[in-house]
Amino acid sequence: MTAGNASFMTEFILVGLTDLPYLQLPLFCLFLLMYVVTVLGNLCLITLTGLNSHLHTPMYFFLFNLSFIDLCYSSVFTPKMLTNFISKNIISYGGCMTQLYFLCFFGIxxxxxxxxxxxxxxxxxCNPLLYNVVMSPKVCSSLMLGSYLMAFSDATAHTGCMLRLTFCDANTINHYVCDILPLLQLSCTSTYVNELVVFIVAGISVIVSSVTIFVSYGFILSSILRISSPEGKSKAFSTCSSHIVAVSLFFGSGAFMYLKPSSAGSMDEGKISSVFYTNMVPLMNPFIYSLRNKDIKCAVRKTLGKKQFRSETVSSV
Known part of the structure; x- marks a missing residue:
């Protein structure tokens, strides 16, 4: 690699999850299986939500988008990650910056x-009688548009700041993906602005999201405690339980990776944390939201019933 400006850095080498030879094949098989299940699970949720009219509600509109994001998110880095288990994984400078952008975009x-x-x-x-008015299609679309616009601006800020850095002789990234913190460690110029942007942008995203979630669940808990019937309380808790698990997995692992000083822990610890929010969350979300969900189970039976009826009709003809 040529020392000097970042534009002269033509490629990087991704170290991967581990450099132990005897773990490469088992990890390749494990993460390949995880990726296949992730793709199939999220595609199934997307298909079920699109085909079944009784799932065309605000809750499943958001779940449809969540599945789409998880599908794209895992596809940004997993193919490269799998390649790294069986060969030396080299990624071009442009490819690395593109991967960084979409990693930030879909994560945010x-x-x-x-x-x-x-x-x-x-x-x-808390407001079931006003639900259809408050969560109108226009409001849901606005929330999703706002989510994508925030992700676009934040990802652009992170990637733009990364493009201004100078990378010298070191081109080995101690990670399995072109993430922000591993790239900052390779820079031979000051990364103060980048670290400031990480703390500000990630901090705002985490604070806004966390405050909204905590306040929402504060009101939810207060409403649940006022419900007199055990059946009503159980139904209300079951409505929120899946979301609480998904939020805990995603924000917990993400905060551990980004909201700490770069010297507070080794990058090896960061890679383990990254596995949770890059691999486990997209894998688990379809199961979290479907295993105890009666609407999803009903949609599966309905869809399979239609396919069986069509196949019987075709065979009889």
Whole structure:
């Protein structure tokens, strides 16, 4: 690699999750299986939500977008990650910056979609009579548009700041993806502005999302405690439980990775944390939102019933 300005850096080498030879094949098989399940699970939710009219509600509108984001999010880096397990993984400078942009875009989009879903739960439980008015199609579309616009601006800020850095002789990224913090470690110029942007942008996203989610669930908990029937309380808790699990996984692992000083822990610890919000969250979300969801189970039976009826009709003809 040529020392000097970032534009002369033609490629980077991704170290991957581990450099232990005997773990490469088992990890390749594990993450390949996880990726296949992630793609199939999210595609199934997208298909079910699109085909079944009784799922055309605000809750499933957000779930449709969440599944779409998870599908794209995992596809940004997983193919490269799998390649790294079986060969030396080299990524071009342009490819690395593109991967960084979409990693930030879909990650931030997911944070705001989860926040919108918390608000949806709040309205459904605390103001059920006004639910259809408050969560109108226009409001839902505006929330999603706002989520994507925030993700676009934040991802542009992170990537733009990264493009201004100078990378010298070091081109080995101690990670399996072109993420912000591993790239900052390679810069031979000051990264103060970049770190400031990370704390400000990530801090705003986390604070806005966390405050909205905590306030929403504060009102939700207050409303649930006022419900007299055990059945009503159980139904209300089941409505929120899936979302609470998804939020805990995503924000917990993301905050551990980004909201700490770069010297507070090794990048190896960061890679383990990254696995949760880059691999586990997109994998788990379809199961979290479908295993105990009667509407999804009904949609599966209805869709399979239609396919079986069509196949019987074709065979009889």
């Amino acid at each position: 989009s997911e944070a705001y979609v989860l926040t919108s879903m918390a608000y949806d739960c709040y309205v459904a439980i």
